[in-house]
Amino acid sequence: MADSIEEAVSRALEDAPARNFTETVDLAINLRDIDLNDPSNRVDESVVLPSGTGQETRIVVFATGETAVRAEDVADEVLGPDELEDLGDDDDEAKDLADETDFFIAEAAMMQDIGRYLGTVLGPRGKMPTPLQPDDDVVETVERMKNTVQIRSGDRRTFHTRVGAQDMTPEEVSNNIDVIVRRLEADLEKGPLNIDSIFVKTTMGPSVEVPA
Secondary structure (H helix, E strand, O other): OHHHHHHHHHHHHHHOOOOOOOOEEEEEEEEOOOOOOOHHHOOEEEEEOOOOOOOOOOEEEEOOHHHHHHHOOOOOEEEOHHHHHHHHOOHHHHHHHHHHOOEEEEEHHHHHHHHHHHHHHHOOOOOOOEEEOOOOOHHHHHHHHHOEEEEEOOOOOEEEEEEEEOOOOHHHHHHHHHHHHHHHHHHOOOHHHHEEEEEEEEOOOOOEEOOO
16 A cells, blocks of 8 residues: 555645645545444544654643753743643633644643643643653653654544645655554554545645545
8 A cells, every 4th residue: 555655645745736835744534434423433543653744843841850951952842830820820821822732741740730720721622741751751752742643533534634744755755644544454443444535635735545
């Protein structure tokens, strides 16, 4: 399937109209023969892309002490307990932060307070933080998350995720797609039989179907 993915990506990149900005490359996946009203059947996975996302990924870390100091070098923003409490008192600011941030990471010891102060904001958006255990390296975790995308179906048979950027090579983008498809096939109850169709496109370009 790798060859057919790369062919579809090449067409999508070639057919994309010229723009004065670098477009995202997006993947659309259509499922079939699966009851998504049952939450246990829904797709909700974090996938590390081997070629990276090709885009800026905004990451916010909730941490204290040495972990906070180390996170300053790699994260877009580092917030401590006081800032967390302030966000809990300002719903609009908390929502803005959630909408502007791709991933949150938090020291495990702070997770309970995050649930208390921000659970109603982050939970529905699927953005509760990845817990950072005492032995975890915050720098490695942030760097990994920069190359991570979230694939989430909810209760809809069609869902989307970014898989790269227009200035990446077809091979790089197709490698990313291949990893996502393999993950889906492994996780879905009927594997490939639950995947109806797959399309790839740039942000403003036409959709190209990936042959089965």
